[in-house]
Amino acid sequence: EFVEWKMMGEGTYVVGVEPGNCTAEGREKLRKEGTLEFLKPGEKKEFELEIGVLSGKEAIDRFKAEVKAI
Incomplete structure (x- = not known):
């Protein structure tokens, strides 16, 4: 599972994509x-990720x- 999170605070815009359980x-x-x-x-x-x-x-x-073929 991958989780996308965002911090939208003024001046602290951050996005993360992290593995999770x-x-x-x-x-x-x-x-x-x-x-x-x-x-x-x-x-x-262990996991592998290609971006x-x-x-x-x-x-x-x-x-x-x-x-779709997988």
Whole structure:
């Protein structure tokens, strides 16, 4: 899960995109669904993230097609 957060305070505009163990709907909802994950002390979980820029409608459409094919 990735969480996007924003700080819109005057003069302190910040946006963050961070990995998380819950959606924006919150941990309580995931607890009820039984899908909230926890790491044990010392346990690690690795992720890879690739960030890029898609320029133009054609590039965006190609990327969407690639994602749908997964």
